[in-house]
Amino acid sequence: MMTSQFASQIRAFGRFGEWWRYKISYLFVPFYFLLPGSGADVSLALKSFVLLLGYFTAAAAFGHVINDLGDVEADEKAAKVNSCSQGGRVPALVTAVCFGVLSIMLLWLGGAPWAVFVMAFLELVLFLVYSFKPLRLKESVTGLLIDAAYAHVVPFAIATWLTFEGPVTALYAALFASAIAWQGMAGLRGIIGHQLEDLLGDKEAGLRTAVIQIGADRARRWLRYCIIPAEGLFLLATLLWALVLSPLPVLALLVYSVIWEVKRRRQTRSSQGGVDQAWAGFLDRFYREWLPLATLAAVIIAAPKFWPLLVLHLVLFHISWGSRAPGSRRAIPPAVVDHLFTRVEKKGGIFEVEGCYLTSQLTTRTDINIILSAWIDGAQASAELAYAPNRFSDFYRKYHIEETPVSFTMRIKIPEAKVKVGKVELTLVAAWVNPKERVELFSKMLRFDRGQLV
Template sequence: MLHNFVKTILSALRAFLWWNHLAPPVLAVFYFFLWHESIAFGPFLLPLGLFLLSFAGSAAFGYWVNDWMDIAADRLAGKPNAVANMKPWQRIGVTLILQALGWLPWLYLPATYQTLGLLVALYTALVVYAVPPYRFKDRAILGIVCDLCYGHLIPVFIALAAFSQLLGAKVAHAGQLLWIIAIILSLKGMRNILEHQIKDRKNDALAGIYTFVQQIGALRSAAILSYILLPLEAILLAALCLILGSALLWSLLLFFAIYAWLLFRWGYFRGSPKRWLFRLWYVPNDFYEAWLPVTLLSLATAQQPLNGLLLIAHLIIFPGTLQVPLWLLKELRDVWHQRTN
């Protein structure tokens, strides 16, 4: 019985779904400060672990509450929902545990007005997104704004506020950089939300959920993604990398060059742009989730070799980080075989 209960909880929290996507961009903030301040990670291992515990608690809480509030809608759409099979006291117990995981680490972490205010904003966004009578996920524009806040914007800003204080970091023109980062994260959030709503529009219709994509149509949403959000995000990302250091810009350009060649090798550029542009929607995610954290950790390791241990740990915890290099090696091997045979 206990085994089934634990299995149900893990299924409801869906950690394997969000951990590899949400955690690396937040960790990249810590890695950036290691590089910027040219320091080793050793003295900050405990606060880093506590921060990740808080992050995991808040992320799991968001998915948990969302599934809890989606029991009826998922039943209508014929979708499985692990929370539906749990008793009320079990749901309340899991909620309290996740709240404790999210908040208790801040008894040690820097609990400033900034970090606590952002935490309150994060949990508020998670609640109003899913819980009636607010349930912003059913309200088109409000759903997008809420999703990008709790899923992309606020977690990174919590990391910026906490780690800048922990590491004593001073970044030139911080105010202007924060605005650029906020815009990039907002574009990233809108891109991912629209992509998800386009993919899930049939289930949303069956469940009676009124999303932004249903309001304006899938084709118009796809056009916004391909011709507005994606180009703006790429331009601002390049500008941010240039400001933060030429090494980051060269890393970004190398990433785009490798990905463009891979997509060419895979035949993704055949036909008109309307037919293949949608395949570029996912490309920036691989930069944020895999390429950027490793780039920053590699730069930090070049300054402080001890950070190489953290780099190894990151590659073990997030094995998907190596996906793009493995794709590249496979294609290079195929090209070599074609030319030598």
């Protein structure tokens, strides 16, 4: 029993389900890509795969624990769940130290070159200066670059350097440079998107994140007109440089683009998002599912002996363990459905929405998230989401549900043009989102006339 509780606590601190499939799988792309030219045999390749998997996992867990430790006070102000508050700061700190030491030991066991150790130590330091005072670069524009570096650039560089053998030719230098720029843009997109999602809660907690400092509208313009286009261009440049070694990644991107566009045209309104969200979903799924498999296919064509890596990759990242998301509202307890959206009120130029949900009643899978969105007259509206103090605990106890509900507040800006027209149709949508699908759970439509808007 104690062993089970200890393991559960470690999982809570590391938050493995939030990033395992999303980030780890495609960090192996440079490792796979360079493997045929590395001179490694199958046993060495499998050993390197296991050690690199261990390093990525330990380093990512270290970063998540450190980030939560640095956010304890801010999360308490914003009434957000923080694993370190619930499990204790000292156990969390001990866990972080163990993960950090483990990440370095695994590289040492794998006989990593000194440059890889330097990058690994740099990654751990970046986690610390990002999260902890006196620097706490999380609350600065520089923090965007730090986050992109430790979450994307450095792990990608480590996977590359650990596998690369031979002289650094102009081709490999160009390929590496474009790949690092691509990862930098992907990291910037990820952290800016995350800060936009947490905007309201961060404001209430008194934080000064980069998005708060530069403004949400400017951050969205950065994403739409600079970062996402640059990410796409650097991705394409990387795959074009890689054509010299294999055309399969480029072909995978072309086929995936066609399939994605066909599916996008068939989707219903409620499953569509804004332009930024659509492109983010397009890129993330390609990274997570298509690119690693296309790279592995190229490797196996060049060197069939590496087929066990394909089996390992499929088992670790493509087989779903646990229950699937229910496909209908009937799968949700009535107590949860009734309180997904409990209050909608107009305050000034915004709609304010309150509600709550129970995560354990909705899913037993940690890689499935509940996404809340708002639509005004059929177009997705900009909405700030914050997790509020729990106000429904007593109600849920009547249903013999002991878990504390997740309460939230949404603030949705009403476009001036809609006020002048005098009618607004507001639709609130709650949906499952997991790595492979999106299923609408519940929607609520409200109509407001001119008297209610002005």
